[in-house]
Amino acid sequence: MCAMEILVCGATGSTGGATVDALVATPQFAAKEVRVSALVRDLEGAKAQALKTKGVALVEGSFDNKESLMAAMAKADRCFLVCNNVLNQVDLECNVIEAAEASDACKYLVKISTCGAVVEGAPPYISKDSVIQYGRYHAAIDERLDACTKLMWTSLRPNYFMQNFIGDVFGTLANKMVAYPHQKDQKATLIDVRDIGDIAAKMLLLSDEKIGSTYHGKKLDIGGLKSYSIPDIVDIYSKALKNVPIKLVRCSEEEFAKGLVGGAGFPEWLATSVAKSHTVFWEGNATDYQSPPEIKELHPKFRTFEEWVAEHAHLVKLVE
Numbered sequence: 001m002c003a004m005e006i007l008v009c010g011a012t013g014s015t016g017g018a019t020v021d022a023l024v025a026t027p028q029f030a031a032k033e034v035r036v037s038a039l040v041r042d043l044e045g046a047k048a049q050a051l052k053t054k055g056v057a058l059v060e061g062s063f064d065n066k067e068s069l070m071a072a073m074a075k076a077d078r079c080f081l082v083c084n085n086v087l088n089q090v091d092l093e094c095n096v097i098e099a100a101e102a103s104d105a106c107k108y109l110v111k112i113s114t115c116g117a118v119v120e121g122a123p124p125y126i127s128k129d130s131v132i133q134y135g136r137y138h139a140a141i142d143e144r145l146d147a148c149t150k151l152m153w154t155s156l157r158p159n160y161f162m163q164n165f166i167g168d169v170f171g172t173l174a175n176k177m178v179a180y181p182h183q184k185d186q187k188a189t190l191i192d193v194r195d196i197g198d199i200a201a202k203m204l205l206l207s208d209e210k211i212g213s214t215y216h217g218k219k220l221d222i223g224g225l226k227s228y229s230i231p232d233i234v235d236i237y238s239k240a241l242k243n244v245p246i247k248l249v250r251c252s253e254e255e256f257a258k259g260l261v262g263g264a265g266f267p268e269w270l271a272t273s274v275a276k277s278h279t280v281f282w283e284g285n286a287t288d289y290q291s292p293p294e295i296k297e298l299h300p301k302f303r304t305f306e307e308w309v310a311e312h313a314h315l316v317k318l319v320e
């Protein structure tokens, strides 16, 4: 029997990397029933080389090079797609979708979209009128998926990544404070990127029949089992840091965005959208949602934020 080949696009990033890790940990990979390949821009780069040591085959290519995408898809039975938020994200992701549709080999694509929150008084997070710029991008990419006639696909809509909080770990926590533009009781079902990778990998390994009957053509939310408010998060930080008191500062949306630009190097448009995701959607009580049954059936157990903080607390260098 020929091994099934899964092409991971975005494998050098966080969700793509987590998907690779989940795929190479499966018995199907160990038994050589599944091959994992990664489309990478820099074959010799450290991230690509690290994938190679895991047994992943490297394919050189770029989302803006259609020929390279067609060549990579020629052998791929299934494909995973994630791209970071960039101004030409729609064109880049649509190029990958088009190559997958045009390929005779590729039957199924799993795409990482963004948070599917819906709040009263504003357009949905993912919609063509969204106040979140990359929410508009994901709406356009989902529309391209809707237009597919041959390819089966699933679009995953994860809530806030726990990994976003690495900004606190290496940032303000050293000074025993955190700053957010909202700080009341509204909660979010934070999700560990590794759970997203586990879910995507499980989906990519399903039979054509199961994909067709349960997953194809769906836009599925992903949220962790537990939800957290900003005060909950501060409490978890404090406990993990041996009960050191952590001050919660309320900043404005603009100050929060400025911090993302200055502290984390975000471009301004992206920082503005991330800040609005806090003030419009999290503060608007729209981010406390659970995954639908299709997700829970595949992946019943999720990592908690307490576990994530316990893993990362040693990285906080408290200023005495």
Ligand SMILES: NC(=O)c1ccc[n+]([C@@H]2O[C@H](COP(=O)([O-])OP(=O)(O)OC[C@H]3O[C@@H](n4cnc5c(N)ncnc54)[C@H](OP(=O)(O)O)[C@@H]3O)[C@@H](O)[C@H]2O)c1
Binding pocket: 009, 010, 011, 012, 013, 014, 015, 016, 039, 040, 041, 042, 047, 061, 062, 063, 064, 082, 083, 084, 085, 092, 112, 113, 114, 115, 134, 157, 158, 159, 160, 161, 164
């Ligand atoms: N942060 C959140 O809370 C959150 C929540 C829900 C959804 N999301 C969504 O998740 C996505 C970001 O996921 P992530 O954190 O895994 O991203 P990431 O770590 O930045 O990884 C992006 C990947 O895309 C690759 N890539 C970018 N442009 C490319 C191109 N032209 N050709 C080939 N590869 C290219 C990068 O490769 P290189 O290594 O070559 O750059 C990298 O492997 C965004 O679409 C965002 O909207 C985020």
